[in-house]
Amino acid sequence: MSYATEExxxxxxxxxxxxxxxxxxxxxxxSVPQSHISKxxxxxxxxxxxxxxxxxxxLDMELMLVPRKALPAVQSITRSVASVPVVNAESxxxxxxxxxxxxxxxxxxxxxxxxxxxRRIREITQIQSQLDPEILQKVxxxxxxxxxxxxxxxxxxxxxxxxxxxxxxxxxxxSHETPRPxxxxxxxxxxxxx
Amino acid sequence: MSYATEExxxxxxxxxxxxxxxxxxxxxxxSVPQSHISKxxxxxxxxxxxxxxxxxxxLDMELMLVPRKALPAVQSITRSVASVPVVNAESxxxxxxxxxxxxxxxxxxxxxxxxxxxRRIREITQIQSQLDPEILQKVxxxxxxxxxxxxxxxxxxxxxxxxxxxxxxxxxxxSHETPRPxxxxxxxxxxxxx
DNA sequence: TATTTTGATGTGTTATTGCAGATCAATGGT
DNA sequence: ACCATTGATCTGCAATAACACATCAAAATA
Numbered sequence: 001m002s003y004a005t006e007e008x009x010x011x012x013x014x015x016x017x018x019x020x021x022x023x024x025x026x027x028x029x030x031s032v033p034q035s036h037i038s039k040x041x042x043x044x045x046x047x048x049x050x051x052x053x054x055x056x057x058x059l060d061m062e063l064m065l066v067p068r069k070a071l072p073a074v075q076s077i078t079r080s081v082a083s084v085p086v087v088n089a090e091s092x093x094x095x096x097x098x099x100x101x102x103x104x105x106x107x108x109x110x111x112x113x114x115x116x117x118x119r120r121i122r123e124i125t126q127i128q129s130q131l132d133p134e135i136l137q138k139v140x141x142x143x144x145x146x147x148x149x150x151x152x153x154x155x156x157x158x159x160x161x162x163x164x165x166x167x168x169x170x171x172x173x174x175s176h177e178t179p180r181p182x183x184x185x186x187x188x189x190x191x192x193x194x
Numbered sequence: 195m196s197y198a199t200e201e202x203x204x205x206x207x208x209x210x211x212x213x214x215x216x217x218x219x220x221x222x223x224x225s226v227p228q229s230h231i232s233k234x235x236x237x238x239x240x241x242x243x244x245x246x247x248x249x250x251x252x253l254d255m256e257l258m259l260v261p262r263k264a265l266p267a268v269q270s271i272t273r274s275v276a277s278v279p280v281v282n283a284e285s286x287x288x289x290x291x292x293x294x295x296x297x298x299x300x301x302x303x304x305x306x307x308x309x310x311x312x313r314r315i316r317e318i319t320q321i322q323s324q325l326d327p328e329i330l331q332k333v334x335x336x337x338x339x340x341x342x343x344x345x346x347x348x349x350x351x352x353x354x355x356x357x358x359x360x361x362x363x364x365x366x367x368x369s370h371e372t373p374r375p376x377x378x379x380x381x382x383x384x385x386x387x388x
Numbered sequence: 389t390a391t392t393t394t395g396a397t398g399t400g401t402t403a404t405t406g407c408a409g410a411t412c413a414a415t416g417g418t
Numbered sequence: 419a420c421c422a423t424t425g426a427t428c429t430g431c432a433a434t435a436a437c438a439c440a441t442c443a444a445a446a447t448a
Contacts (some may be wrong), residue, residue, distance in 0.1 A: 002245065004243075004247040004248070004251070004257075005244060005247065006242050008243065008259060011258070011259045015259070015261075022393075022395085023394070023395060023396095024393085024394075024395090029239065030435090032436085033436080033437060033438070033439090034394090034395080034396095034437090035395095035396080035397075035398090035436075035437090035438090035440095036440090037395090037399090038395055038396055038397080039396085039435095042395095042396080045434090045435065045436090046240055046242045046244045046434085046435075047242065047243055047435070047436085048240045048241065048243070048245060048404090048405080048435065048436080049199050049202065049240060049243060049246055050198065050199060050240045051435085053198040053199065054198070054244055056259055056384075057198070060261060060262045061259045061260060061261050061262065061436080062259070062260055062261075062262060062265055063198075063202065063257065063258075063259060064257075064258050064259075064260050064268065064269075064272070065202060065206070065209070065250055065255045065256070065257060065258075065272075066255060066256055066258050066268065066271075066272050066273060067254060067255050067256075069253065069254075069365055070271050070272045071256055073271050074260065074268050074271055074272070075258075076256070077260075077264050077268055077271070078260050078261060078264045078268070079269050094300070100396090112204045112331075126413060131204065148437065150196060185216045216423075216424060216425085216426060217424070217426095218423080218424075218425090226406085226422090227406080227407060227408070227409090228425080228426095229407085229408090229410095229425095229426080229427075229428090230405090230406065230407075231410090231425090231428090232425055232426055232427080235425090236425095237427080239404085239405065239406085240404080240405075241405070241406085242406080242434090242435080243407075245405090298397070340445085353402090389448100390447100390448080391446100391447080392434100392445100392446080392447070392448085393444100393445080393446070394443100394444080394445075394446085394448085395442100395443095395444090395445100396420105396441100396442085396443090396444105397440100397441080397442080397443105398439100398441080398442100399431105399436080399438100399439085399440085399441105400432070400437100400439095401436100401437085401438090402435100402436085402437080402438105403434100403435085403436080403437095404422080404433100404434090404435080405432105405433085405434080405435080405438095406431100406432090406433080406434095407430105407431090407432085407445100408429100408430090408431090409428105409429085409430100409441095410422090410427100410428085410429085411424085411426100411427080411429100412425100412428105413424100413425095413430080414423100414424080414425090414426105415422100415423080415424075416421100416422080416423075416424090417420100417421080417422075417423090418420080418421075418422095
């Protein structure tokens with residue numbers, strides 16, 4: 001469609017992929033037909049604000065009006081937060097599979113132990129940088145080991161296991177990763193006219 | 195309409211009023227019927243993204259998708275930039291009148307001198323905080339003085355005059371205004387879970 | 389290789405926007 | 419008192435988003 005919406009469409013698609021969701025999965029979350037999502041991502045429709053908003057919500061995003069003056073700052077912030085740190089397709093699939101398994105498990109297991117496990121999983125999948133399929137497969141196997149027994153003890157062991165993996169990742173990241181955003185990276189007052 | 199769009203509508207209205215534009219003026223700028231703008235501001239329609247976008251553009255705003263994580267930071271920034279610093283109705287009218295006069299003048303006058311004057315006027319009307327009707331009336335009188343003569347010299351005098359007024363305002367603001375955002379006012383990583 | 393999943397595309401129907409143009413009460417300006 | 423402007427509201431009409439399905443080729447998975 002118009003140039004103005006092009007970026008929004010791209011952002012939606014990027015956000016969905018960053019979350020490792022298929023169009024159909026997203027369509028379920030946002031209660032919108034898959035066909036429609038496809039059209040939207042291809043910028044083939046001029047959709048309604050409510051639709052855009054609900055899809056954005058499903059992707060943990062918010063639709064906002066930001067003053068031109070604040071644009072550079074806002075863009076910088078969203079970039080630094082959303083920055084999709086190159087999680088390859090295989091990792092995404094692995095993450096998706098793990099999520100499924102946990103969801104399936106949720107019907108049987110419950111309680112503080114399980115919630116703890118869920119948190120650990122959320123933690124490790126949120127690291128994103130340094131996430132590679134091997135690690136994720138370990139995570140998956142760990143969870144599979146619960147599925148058979150289902151005991152509280154197994155849940156705890158898995159949680160601890162995953163925490164350990166997460167720490168390994170964090171350590172790896174700390175050693176040879178981008179040290180830190182060196183500059184503030186945004187400022188107000190873009191000096192828009194003399 | 196839906197709760198989600200309510201804030202957008204409110205922001206549009208606020209932005210328009212902050213610019214001292216009437217619905218009809220905005221409708222001209224955005225090529226959208228006034229009746230439609232009224233409905234939009236009252237959140238009575240679920241409008242298309244292109245419409246929202248074009249109106250936002252006319253108001254110097256941009257439609258953006260921002261990740262939940264970045265929301266607090268972004269809101270803080272946009273607030274600090276857009277912060278409608280209580281320009282009362284009378285001042286708004288005064289500003290509008292000044293703009294009209296300048297537009298009218300633009301048909302006769304032109305050149306670097308006139309552009310300079312225009313910039314001065316933009317500057318002073320953009321200060322917004324500390325703008326009171328008295329000052330604005332002085333500005334208007336100054337411009338009126340050009341209208342009669344129309345000489346280049348008069349234009350220059352007016353520009354200088356307005357610059358002086360602007361400096362007074364800036365000084366006033368610096369002395370007993372909010373000193374500075376004392377805290378960063380925003381941070382990333384809203385610690386949204388565990 | 390066989391199966392499943394994914395994203396893109398098509399069809400028909402319904403609901404609603406968006407536009408045009410007019411009206412109106414309230415407010416403000418002269 | 420008179421006139422202009424503002425914002426809200428109504429009409430009809432055309433365009434099209436949104437939906438529910440269905441289908442399909444390509445890619446991923448088994």
